[in-house]
Amino acid sequence: MNDFENIESWESNFGLLPIKLNPTQQVDRFLMLNGGLGDFCLKTSALGEEDIKNVFQESWSTNTKNFLFIDKDHIEVTNWYDNKTEKIPKNKIEFNINQFYKYLSSKSFKTQNDVVPFVLDIFRQLRNITFEKQDSSEAINLLFYLLISLEEDYTKVDVEKWNISTSNFPDRFEYFVELINQGVRNIKPNLDLILRHTAGALFQEAHREVIFFNPQRDLFGGVSSKLETKIDAYSSIHYTPQYIARSIVENALKSFDLNSEKITILDPSCGSSEFLIEVLKQLKNKGFNGRIVVKGFDSSDSAVRTSKFLLSYENRKQWDNIIQIDIRKVSDSLVEDWGQNDIVLMNPPFISWELLKEKESRDNVLAILENVVKKSRPNQATAFFYKATQSLKENGIIGCVLPTSIFYSEIYSELRNKLYKDLSFKVLAKLGNYVFEDALTDVSLFVASNSKSILLPKLIWTKNEKGIVQDTLREFRKMNANNEQSINNKNFSIYIPPYFPILKDSWKIISLKENDFIKELDIYHKAGKFSAISDVFTINQGALLGVKNVFKISSEEFNSIPTTEKKYFRPVVTNDSLRTGKIIISEYVWFPYDKNGLIFKEENNLTGLHFYKTRLFPNKEILEKRSGINNWWSLTRPRNWQFIQEPRLLSNRFGNSKSFGFDKKGDCVIEEGNAFIPKKEFQTTDYYFYLALFSSSIFDLLLSIYSKPIMSGYDLGKIQIKNIPIPNIHKNNLRENGAYLKLTELGKELENGNSFVKQVIDDILKSYFYPKF
């Protein structure tokens, strides 16, 4: 039986974070937060004689629709938008918790009458008439005045108390003041609730408005409220969605000792202080009594003003002004002294090296990373990340969002190794490309403490699709509240891996399903069912021709050269030649080599050749310039193993299961790819067996685990794939196995272009060789 009066039961059932509506005055009224859609207000007792007007005011001002009251046998759901109250029997909800939440969410859709669009609409109109006279930070200052007018006479505002600047009010400002004070549908805005619970969403939107403002008069020359906001999908400064900030703060505080006497909290790229407000809110909720120092840096003037306004308000209303606030406008946060901190929270600027225009900014990034990222072009976020970790006190906590490339890119491997040694990881999450509304960046979440711990981190994997992350983080909260160990879902998984990193030199986060597959693979491997690819094959890199458009000729040109010269050419396998087991030849390469090496030792021996006259000699000057060659008419790196013609499996340099082929005669020359040469003697059928294996979706899965993603595939080079476990035809009497025979047959089908057999190849591999996935 659910105890609905107990607020914790709501957390464990719904995965929502309960925050007191007003911690200093009310003990039983909560805002149940997920981060937008699905949030609602809740009182743990009955509606009773309460004035419904106040109830609607509270839910409207907190940017929610529903306010729930817990009665003896019923839950009363009031909804300001529908203007009604429903009584739902508790026993109905008891067994349909998920449906009930879905129902509440379905009645929580965003409307133009919500508090954020309402305030912004007024702000936009105000901006429109005052646009020419104002810069963005003055505009934000006017928004503060508009909001303050809900509580005070705006002409008599104490600017020190509110920590704002003085403003010259534009004409008709009074009109906008009246407009905001009227509210919507007789619901008067409640400033305290707006600033405590809605400020994040409101000011992020307001900033977007003032930064990307595009003024337009409407058709009749009047003030339009439908101004277009400039959208830049690749902008590097991304606002932190509320639900992300909330989850990061929650998990950071979970690992922090709240009995500390004093804590220092830093956000080195604070924006409008989404993280700082959130952490103060959650500290208040947890009853933290110590002293607090809050530091925030940002290069945007309007962001800094907003931070000062909101933090001062929070400090005055909830903390009796005991918080020491240090918000600074800086030109580059990276050169500032960040001091030593107990908690660092941040969403650093995701600016790639290429987009860092100023040399000084680049130098600042390099200076910070000089010992951990060498000879490369790091993202600015990496410098923020590293500097943040170095600014942590002992047992200090870092919680941040990061570009996912920091988790796996080779250039950051030294940084990763150092941090894994120095920090104790708490939560790592791969959130994907749909986190920032205004950007397509691949985002991850990271929480760690500067302490020694043998505990392994919790990993969160999400499918890279829109709308999944919010649900995942809600489930994560639910899971923690219910002390569950793992969740495996179609769209996400949350679990503690048996070891970390799961993959060598990478913090790549894989799904629980993939993780289970790896565990099983390991068992199979130990049982001798597999060998590493490098135990079965020598993997050789293909030829390097040297100069573009000299040595290669098309099939038509090949057909037209004298027959006597044809023997100096070989079919060349390039990126376009391999199609799921089939080799398609459209070009030939000058390859004057036999088993003893270069056939033409002297230039004189070549001069009679048509190819010499038409192609080689005219390019002699360019060809001679190549370093590391003895004869200008030779290829730069022909690869000696290609002198001998013998059967080989071939692959592209980058690709996937579609990028393999079998060169039965061995007369092809591979360029931009790899050749797989058996270490022990092979029968022809063995090649077909491995061709089928390499062309399967199981092999794609193995590549996704073992190799590095590049372009829309993987690096198929020796270093990346050498440890992939495969059946070894020299062991376990494999050739006598019926599945072997079937796979060789299917390998032949692939060679002939029948890629439809891929699915049955997978069936066989799953049934007879690999663990279930």
Add this chain to the structure above:
Amino acid sequence: MSDYLGIIKEINKECKVLFLENFKLVPEKGHHNIFVYKIEGSSIALNRYNSEPVKVLKWFKNFWLYIEVKFIVKKSKQGNKTIETIHTNISISIYQGNDNDEMKIQLFRAEWDDMNDPNEKHSQPHWHITSSQAIEKTFEEYSVHLDNGEFISLLENVKAKIIDVKSIHFAMNGNWQEDQTHIHSIKSAVQISKWLRGFLHHIRIELEEVNNFA
């Protein structure tokens, strides 16, 4: 004329490498002018509006397949001449169910009929979506046992309000964007085997995707 255009031979050849289990269309004894070939299956399921039990072949995971090819020879007189026309019906059904389920549930059928009819109005080839039958059947069984059929009448009321979707011939090859028709006649065995191969490949990807975590 028991294997019109060599369709059966071609399908058997093509599908031999597409299944883990042995695939073979085998002839069934029948009427003198009707030649029916059915897949050799290992389990039982109901085909076509619950009326006809058939043997289905295990495909992958818990999906099963039934293929039936029928040639009907029609003779007609034109003056003194006897004209012979062939009607071809190819029907492929996909079922879902565990090995030990008594009956598997039919999800949908893919069909290609060529009646040599210049006035053909249905799409050829086409889909029939049939999975709702299983849900209806469950409700019906529940209702008979537990509420004396009250629920059935409710269900019937709803059913009466909407059309019977399973009877619709959903186009499979409506290449309208290229100004082509959605009605295609059967011309060769290779055409059929390519269609079948593509059909199986495509629908398996879809089934795997949907079934992955279901």
